[in-house]
Amino acid sequence: MSHNTTSAGIATSVAPEDGLKVPVAETNVVETQIDYDATEEIDEEYLNKPGYIRFYRGVLCQMLLFGAVSFVGPALADAMSNLGGNGLSDPNLANLAQALNYAGTALMTFFGGPLVNKLGVRWACLINAVCFPLTGSASYVVAKGGPGWYLVFAKIVTGLTNGFVYVSEGAAMLTYPRLHERGKYLSIWSGMRNSGSILGGIVALVTNYKTAGAGGVAWSTYIVFMTLESTGWIWALLLTPSEKVRRNDGTRVPISHKISWAEELKALIKHFSNRRLWLIAAPAFYSFFFLAPFGTYLTVHFSVRARALSSFLAPTTAVATTLVYGRFLDLKSLSQKKKAWIGMIIWLVPQIAALVWVNVKQWTLPKSTAFDYTIDSGLWGRAYFCYLVMFASGYWCQVYLYWCLSTFSTDLKASTRTGGLFRACECVGQTVSFAIGSNKARLSALMALNAALIVPAVISLAGLISIIPAAPAAVDDMVDTEVVEQADQKHV
Numbered sequence: 001m002s003h004n005t006t007s008a009g010i011a012t013s014v015a016p017e018d019g020l021k022v023p024v025a026e027t028n029v030v031e032t033q034i035d036y037d038a039t040e041e042i043d044e045e046y047l048n049k050p051g052y053i054r055f056y057r058g059v060l061c062q063m064l065l066f067g068a069v070s071f072v073g074p075a076l077a078d079a080m081s082n083l084g085g086n087g088l089s090d091p092n093l094a095n096l097a098q099a100l101n102y103a104g105t106a107l108m109t110f111f112g113g114p115l116v117n118k119l120g121v122r123w124a125c126l127i128n129a130v131c132f133p134l135t136g137s138a139s140y141v142v143a144k145g146g147p148g149w150y151l152v153f154a155k156i157v158t159g160l161t162n163g164f165v166y167v168s169e170g171a172a173m174l175t176y177p178r179l180h181e182r183g184k185y186l187s188i189w190s191g192m193r194n195s196g197s198i199l200g201g202i203v204a205l206v207t208n209y210k211t212a213g214a215g216g217v218a219w220s221t222y223i224v225f226m227t228l229e230s231t232g233w234i235w236a237l238l239l240t241p242s243e244k245v246r247r248n249d250g251t252r253v254p255i256s257h258k259i260s261w262a263e264e265l266k267a268l269i270k271h272f273s274n275r276r277l278w279l280i281a282a283p284a285f286y287s288f289f290f291l292a293p294f295g296t297y298l299t300v301h302f303s304v305r306a307r308a309l310s311s312f313l314a315p316t317t318a319v320a321t322t323l324v325y326g327r328f329l330d331l332k333s334l335s336q337k338k339k340a341w342i343g344m345i346i347w348l349v350p351q352i353a354a355l356v357w358v359n360v361k362q363w364t365l366p367k368s369t370a371f372d373y374t375i376d377s378g379l380w381g382r383a384y385f386c387y388l389v390m391f392a393s394g395y396w397c398q399v400y401l402y403w404c405l406s407t408f409s410t411d412l413k414a415s416t417r418t419g420g421l422f423r424a425c426e427c428v429g430q431t432v433s434f435a436i437g438s439n440k441a442r443l444s445a446l447m448a449l450n451a452a453l454i455v456p457a458v459i460s461l462a463g464l465i466s467i468i469p470a471a472p473a474a475v476d477d478m479v480d481t482e483v484v485e486q487a488d489q490k491h492v
Helices: 051-057 059-072 074-082 091-110 112-119 121-129 133-143 148-175 179-208 220-229 232-238 261-273 275-287 291-301 304-329 336-364 377-406 412-436 440-452 454-466 481-491
Strands: 002-005 011-015 020-023
Touching (some): 059 074, 059 121, 074 133, 074 148, 074 304, 091 112, 112 121, 112 261, 148 179, 148 412, 179 377, 275 454, 291 377, 304 336, 336 377, 336 440, 377 412, 377 454
């Protein structure tokens, strides 16, 4: 078997008997097709198809579709949360419901890897999509004076089913793009996801711009949210099954052989017991912990229209800056470890500054003040800037953590297991955060806890960065140790 190099710089092997090009990633894992499907071979039939089919089956289109699913689902739910207390006049009920929502998501994402591997990403996302309208309808009912139990019920149901989308999109982000394109596609997905929050913010701002005092947002806001959420099933059905997705060069996404339920659970246990998970657990727990304390901070100290403006301004800033951050993660001039260290510093420094500022300032703000950008713009700006910085850098942190996970393996099923456990840790953090935040009187303590969590997060990240490889494995390196060892021996 002879070897050559493609124009993309990917080492390939050519079998003379069939002329088939099989790219081999420049890692210590070489020619692992013995135990795996030939997922790296170039699909010449795909390359000869019309342009619109190549686009539809391509990575970019799939990232946009995953973004669309998130846009009308979790993103709009986030948009309501970004209003502070789900836009309701009292954040306690909303924070309690949100805590139960994340508890359900944490439970589902923990076992989500095996479930999504069996269902496939399209059907897993569809299950969640049909439940999207529950969030908007429940908030509408409560805003109109209806029973609070419906909001709690809706949040529990959507929380459980959100796990399917979280695991599916996470696995796709980690495996569909080539290594040098992951930062770009992660930022595109994050941008699409935040675009739902931007649109939600525009709707909220238009329907609430006259309300300068504290209280709940206009109930008509939720009608628009419900309408958008009702389109989720369309975007989910448009997703292409992973085995049919192709990259620009015609290569397939690496997917290991289908295994039984028992083997899936064994693989999940191996992932759970691996030190990599425990090193990512603390950063994942910390990453979105800020949503509850800063959301409550927004509700307690800002007017309705200031909160509505924030639900547009914060995600817009996050989208613009995350796209730039993603480009940095794709730099070829830096090693993976060097990018990991610099990437961490980029989001960590502004977060430390924001948390120090808000923890000091929190004690001096009057409890009944509703800062408004037209009535007292100076005070509003000083009180709001820390929220904006924390919100934007929070999404840099999420993209960064996903990127770190993608440096270890390119196998889709490995990524569903790792990504599911990662999202479970993330959701546990949000569960604890919103549970404590269910009483706004605990805001100061919650802010202090948020700041304290930086310490274990940074220590764990330092350990994770120390084991980042030069290039990712083409198999599930936590499960297929024999394959990796055999490949290492061949490489030597």
